[in-house]
Amino acid sequence: MHKNKPLILITNDDGINAPGIRNLISVMNECGEVWVVAPDKGQSAMGHAITVNSTLHIEEINSGDEPQKEFSCSGTPADCVKIAISELLPRTPDLCVSGINHGSNSAINVIYSGTMSAAIEAGMEGVASIGFSLLDYSDNANFEHCKPFVKKIVQNTLENGLPNGVILNVNIPKLPYDEIKGVKICRQAKATWEEEFDKRIDPRGRTYFWLTGKFVNLDKGEDTDEWALENSYVSIVPVQYDLTAYHAIQELNSWDND
Amino acid sequence: MHKNKPLILITNDDGINAPGIRNLISVMNECGEVWVVAPDKGQSAMGHAITVNSTLHIEEINSGDEPQKEFSCSGTPADCVKIAISELLPRTPDLCVSGINHGSNSAINVIYSGTMSAAIEAGMEGVASIGFSLLDYSDNANFEHCKPFVKKIVQNTLENGLPNGVILNVNIPKLPYDEIKGVKICRQAKATWEEEFDKRIDPRGRTYFWLTGKFVNLDKGEDTDEWALENSYVSIVPVQYDLTAYHAIQELNSWDND
Numbered sequence: 001m002h003k004n005k006p007l008i009l010i011t012n013d014d015g016i017n018a019p020g021i022r023n024l025i026s027v028m029n030e031c032g033e034v035w036v037v038a039p040d041k042g043q044s045a046m047g048h049a050i051t052v053n054s055t056l057h058i059e060e061i062n063s064g065d066e067p068q069k070e071f072s073c074s075g076t077p078a079d080c081v082k083i084a085i086s087e088l089l090p091r092t093p094d095l096c097v098s099g100i101n102h103g104s105n106s107a108i109n110v111i112y113s114g115t116m117s118a119a120i121e122a123g124m125e126g127v128a129s130i131g132f133s134l135l136d137y138s139d140n141a142n143f144e145h146c147k148p149f150v151k152k153i154v155q156n157t158l159e160n161g162l163p164n165g166v167i168l169n170v171n172i173p174k175l176p177y178d179e180i181k182g183v184k185i186c187r188q189a190k191a192t193w194e195e196e197f198d199k200r201i202d203p204r205g206r207t208y209f210w211l212t213g214k215f216v217n218l219d220k221g222e223d224t225d226e227w228a229l230e231n232s233y234v235s236i237v238p239v240q241y242d243l244t245a246y247h248a249i250q251e252l253n254s255w256d257n258d
Numbered sequence: 259m260h261k262n263k264p265l266i267l268i269t270n271d272d273g274i275n276a277p278g279i280r281n282l283i284s285v286m287n288e289c290g291e292v293w294v295v296a297p298d299k300g301q302s303a304m305g306h307a308i309t310v311n312s313t314l315h316i317e318e319i320n321s322g323d324e325p326q327k328e329f330s331c332s333g334t335p336a337d338c339v340k341i342a343i344s345e346l347l348p349r350t351p352d353l354c355v356s357g358i359n360h361g362s363n364s365a366i367n368v369i370y371s372g373t374m375s376a377a378i379e380a381g382m383e384g385v386a387s388i389g390f391s392l393l394d395y396s397d398n399a400n401f402e403h404c405k406p407f408v409k410k411i412v413q414n415t416l417e418n419g420l421p422n423g424v425i426l427n428v429n430i431p432k433l434p435y436d437e438i439k440g441v442k443i444c445r446q447a448k449a450t451w452e453e454e455f456d457k458r459i460d461p462r463g464r465t466y467f468w469l470t471g472k473f474v475n476l477d478k479g480e481d482t483d484e485w486a487l488e489n490s491y492v493s494i495v496p497v498q499y500d501l502t503a504y505h506a507i508q509e510l511n512s513w514d515n516d
Contacts, residue, residue, distance in 0.1 A: 048305030086453040183515040195344040238506035248496035
């Protein structure tokens with residue numbers, strides 16, 4: 001069955017009505033049998049949050065003539081993947097794709113990203129999984145040039161599988177298709193956010209804050225996702241959920257631990 | 259200044275009034291100048307969520323005769339660390355400690371953990387950082403036996419520093435002090451959650467779900483945090499936020515990417 005018609009789970013963190021996921025659905029309908037389980041509202045910057053202290057609601061959506069099945073979910077992106085695989089889909093999917101996110105998830109942003117947490121959740125459940133993001137935050141971003149890259153990367157993944165415990169983090173420049181030079185396999189750039197809190201006073205005289213910040217790339221390497229994106233390439237970073245810093249074990253063993 | 263009196267930021271994900279953080283504060287007051295910035299309510303399983311679509315509120319709390327400064331924050335654990343370092347503390351802290359969490363953050367739980375996301379956030383900002391968890395979910399858990407281990411690990415960290423980009427994930431068994439055999443430096447066990455959704459019908463006839471699940475350890479290695487905890491050791495896993503799966507780069511480069 002897999003070889004004829006792979007079962008593809010689609011989710012995202014911008015919500016089921018976001019243009020990014022609608023574009024992803026239309027490409028994936030060319031690649032397999034599509035089931036969509038996505039948040040009923042925007043869930044950006046949710047990281048790997050899951051809903052343990054409240055209930056989850058699922059609603060099946062009638063998407064008209066289109067072939068895919070669709071469900072909206074009251075939970076986080078990671079919740080969507082859990083409930084899709086455990087309750088909704090007819091069998092374990094052959095692939096999970098998350099996105100296309102409105103905005104970059106390169107470098108350290110992978111840690112905050114709901115798009116990537118959904119993809120990682122699927123990976124943790126043994127499903128080949130990819131998160132896609134476009135470097136354009138706007139609601140009316142143009143996703144047309146993303147489609148050939150998404151399709152190629154999905155086809156490669158379905159054909160070759162992914163190494164155990166590995167998820168792909170794909171970022172796509174905001175450029176016309178003809179200006180994109182190709183695809184690069186990268187490492188996550190060592191970049192950081194310099195926080196700035198915008199401090200304000202509310203109408204009742206109380207202080208509150210908006211989190212803002214400046215993204216700073218401290219990494220001059222030419223093998224990073226930031227370098228690829230700045231140089232007009234699509235970046236693919238293989239991501240893992242084994243967070244062990246193996247290189248640090250020896251040093252910590254030299255401590256007086258007892 | 260560091261050598262005489264290190265500046266220590268404390269946060270958690272169970273909220274500023276949880277017994278776990280109150281116990282952590284009391285030990286840390288013996289180790290340095292303590293500033294507490296913690297969520298005003300429980301934020302378990304928040305992963306690395308941050309608050310970008312709503313405002314953040316901070317309230318200074320008068321903790322009576324105790325020496326520490328305390329602030330409650332309306333945001334997530336990661337928000338607490340960002341606003342503490344950026345707005346509240348007199349200078350960058352020498353150490354951030356998060357916890358003591360009510361419940362384990364071993365193995366794959368590190369991914370969902372608000373306790374660890376706060377610690378990782380501090381690590382990302384260049385601060386030596388440790389998350390502590392006790393294997394006891396109950397509100398009235400006894401943290402007394404944790405204190406000597408917490409103090410020793412903190413002193414080691416202040417003396418030796420941590421390798422660049424590395425955060426410590428410390429889990430402590432629920433056992434009397436005398437029955438704990440020591441401390442082990444470990445890797446993250448390859449364990450997983452088998453999801454189970456408890457499906458119910460609300461009073462208006464609509465279906466809803468509670469996320470539950472069974473933790474399954476698939477890893478027979480004796481160098482894992484799960485093995486250490488099952489064998490009465492405190493586990494320390496060095497954790498990193500560079501998620502790149504370096505071992506997968508070569509295989510992905512063999513794909514037809516263009």
